[in-house]
Amino acid sequence: QVQLVQSGAEVKKPGASVKVSCKASGYTFTSYYMHWVRQAPGQGLEWMGIINPSGGSTSYAQKFQGRVTMTRDTSTSTVYMELSSLRSEDTAVYYCARGGTLTMVRGVIQAGDYWGQGTLVTVSS
């Protein structure tokens, strides 16, 4: 069965960086895109970016350009999302979500069929 297991909660000070991991299992890791989405307390869902686990290429939402880096480790089937220069507004639950297949037409915009459990990142001085 497909599973996405994320790393545990983090508390960071303003200006610091955080790196969240998402370990995939139950499918061929390099065959599906992976997205990152965040949700601030009491707010809606916000898309952050996407990574191609096969080649490592990425595309980020304009809002996060320059502050976010998504990487992957194919040996452990894990994707990472690092967000730098943290501020209080970055306090949120961060989710990874499996997207479409790399071979699918418009695979990058297909729905997220499996989601990680979420990682709470708290930014506080």
Next chain:
Amino acid sequence: QSVLTQPPSVSGAPGQRVTISCTGSSSNIGAGYDVHWYQQLPGTAPKLLIYGNSNRPSGVPDRFSGSKSGTSASLAITGLQAEDEADYYCQSYDSSLSLWVFGGGTKLTVL
């Protein structure tokens, strides 16, 4: 301000039918891009409910259905049950913004 517009809340009694609308524009839903729907129960991750406008993943009851017309989409829930109480989000692609754009979410209350 979300790219896709949803009503903040809807409600219905058990057994009733409710619909949740999702209004976009000519750069997303109106351009022909698919709409997907997610259900988020309190304290949990979103779960895919409808993909490709009207398709249900395996395991999703047929009480849930989706449709799309023009620049809008709708999620219908029939035979409301207490366990349907959750937040619902629509999602699509916007050619001028980003790969995934979401609605602001709709809180469903089962009376």
